Amino acid sequence: MAVLGGAWARQPTVELWSSDSGGLYAEMAALLQRDTADLPLDWADAEDGGSESSPLPALVVTLGAKALREAALRAHQKPAWGQVPVLAALLPQSAQRSMPHPLPRGSSAIWLDQPVERWMELLRQALPQRRRIGVLLGAESLAVEPVLVRAAAARGLELVRGVVRSPADELYPALRTVLQRADVLLALPDPQLFGADALQNILIASYRQRVPMVSYSAAHVRAGATLALHTPIEQVSLQVASALRAFASGRGLPAPQAAQGFAVAVNTQVARSLGLDMRSASELEAAVRRQEGRT
């Protein structure tokens, strides 16, 4: 904190590093500007790559895995930058796990991942009859397995696990095995498994087996998944703003955390086709929130 002391004469500068200049990242940047407008912070773009002449920022906020990777590399290569904490946002926890370099001291993260408990609660609210939860675990999602097993056991659900170490060869056999036994397919964030190319066939396979798929992405619901529990960027922005507020008030960044906000998406047509009598997305959201508020 002493390092930052000199900066207090003016407002601390926060550099925003984005993985991409367009799309969701641009929207996210705009949302952040808006949500932090009342904070005593100066935003600086990192388009110059953090030139040598300009003073170091007090904090770097990265959007997406690519930006975080660059920030980590910079901190690793330049000792001065090694003193600037990084707040990583808009990325899955798995992406941070695969970073080659450690982040500077004081860094934190706000992950896109929803807590396993919330998944379980959504399943309970949306598909109470389905007790055998199928899940594919790849390289990026294997880490959640213990948590998953505990959460399932706690609720008395059966967890049908299919482990896919090599998606090209093992994805479909594992999927088939899982779909044969499970009555709901839980797709946890793992782009190696649920990538753009495999997704359609996974959807087809699960649909043929009449097993509804519950996914982590709203896009998957548009493509034919029955249900999604996803993290809207508006919620991420609010969460980041909250962390920045703590930082600006001198309390430092909060500990890395999963997504606090969430949204539910339902493909009613698919649900109807599968003969599911499902509540609307907003009802489900409300139900999950109520349950979380109760605990």
Next chain:
Amino acid sequence: MTMMKQQAFGIRLRLWLAAALPAVMVVLMLLFGFLERHSRELTLALSDRAQIASVQLGGAAEFALFAGDGQTLARLVEAAMAGDPQLRGVAVYPRDPDRRHIAGKLSYPLPDFTDDNLLRITSENLLVIHPVYLTLLPTDDLYQVPEAAGRSQKKGQLMGHVVMEFNLDTLKHQKRDLLLWAMAVTALALVLAAVVASFIASSVTAPLNGVSVVVGRIAAGDLGARVGLEDAGVMEPLALGVNLMAERVALNQEELREQVQRATRELRRQKDAAEMAARVDPLTGVFSRRAFNEAAETEMQRALRYGQPLSLIMVDIDHFKQVNDTYGHTTGDSVLASFAATLAQEVREVDVIGRLGGEEFAVLLPNTDVTEALRVAERMRLAVASGNLQADGELLRYTASFGVAAFDPRELSLNRFIDRADAALYEAKRSGRNRVELAPALPA
């Protein structure tokens, strides 16, 4: 007639060629252009169909390839094969080619599989190789790890290849059918052109036929034949010309006939005169020796046939050589003419006088016995002896000797008959001239 028909046919054929040839050439050019174009379109259409079929099969096979579902792949391949009669072979090759599924037959070796579509057309078949990729679903995936995001794939994972081989036989059949159809239409057009040409030609050939018929009749000798101008049509000048020509020919023919007749008459007259000249001695006007012999033969036959008497008198002017020598030949000739005239005065119409040579004459007396003949001879002798002839202002007198012979039926030769009379004449000469001697009758 057949020749005329051939001619008319020839004209029709030429007119038809004149009308049809350019049309045929245009039709053929159009036909080949059309065929070429149509053939390209057919090939293009088949190529399109083949590619669509391969895309369809690829789409249908995607999940089976993803799922490694061999049964479904086999079923898809069989269904595709059964669904298109033009297909020769269908195959789906997963990434592991040992697990391929084939229906029908494929022409090996297949080209190497690539990441792109392949369309190969040979003269025999059309081959399509379509790579099957997993369909990409649009995801705004914030969860993508940097490596994966950096790849930014345009296509999904390659799952295998669809191979379809189409038979071009149907295409060839279609092309052949089209060709046949086009040829039939061309033939029909030609027949139509022939009918039209024939119709047009008949306006020329019909009058020409009429002219030809008339020319044929003229050639055959019917010079009165004329072409009817009302039927001549466009050939009227020709018809007029032919009629004029026929007129001329007829006129010439008439003139020629008259000339020939005149010439013939003249020739006949000349021939008669020549014949007469040969039979009549030009100096004396009596028969020549030949004519006398002919007449004598005839009379001998007649005397034989009817058993009539026939007598012959041989006459010779006495000392005629002296007359010639003394007064010249002109006077001699006058003597001969006068002498013959004297003889003629003493005979009947039926009697025949001939000059046998020089101053020797013969008189044949049909139906006259020897007694009468002697009398006639005597009359002649007297008439000769009493005759006068003016020669060079002088009065010339002369005599003749006569030998008489009677025809004997046993004696069939005129020469012998004459010889006997001649012998009697010789006897008269020998006995002093200016006398008549009778040849002795043949011994019984």
